[in-house]
Amino acid sequence: MTEFTLYSRSYCHLCDDMLEALQSYTADHVFTVKLVDVDADDELVALYDELVPVLIGKKEGGTEQQICHYFLDHAKLKEFLS
Template sequence: MMTKRIESTPVTPDQVKKLIVYGREDCHLCQEMIVALKNFQVQVSFEFHVVDIDSDPELIVLYGEKIPVLMSPLTNQLICHYFLDVAALDGYLGEFG
């Protein structure tokens, strides 16, 4: 019986540094997290884009009560929610770099 070896694809720094903020249009906590992320980008290189959960019923079910949520699409890891946790974001980015 042969076992097939699964090789893991190396993760590039660019993939690690692309994040998603799940939020809503009229959400003051979402706006605060976006501003905090932009301020943090001055110190650390990463990208993020905002996804309005109201555009997808599944996202409303997943994140409706937690927004804003900062996620890594690469690892599907929830980094933080409600407020930017700089230590958690720094830890996540540091894991791969």
């Protein structure tokens, strides 16, 4: 199973846009999406504050990989999913 983590914040329209764009891939791919509010953890703020939203992907048995930030990079997502 492919898992995505979307680092976001509650008042971020780019985060909402990225989640919506990512969900458009559910017709052809099976995956889960975990939403993580960076503002709930000081370490995450230090890592991702100015980059939010940040999309991290992990395939079963694989390691986490940052796919994109700010906007969904469709080319990188398709490459990751293939």
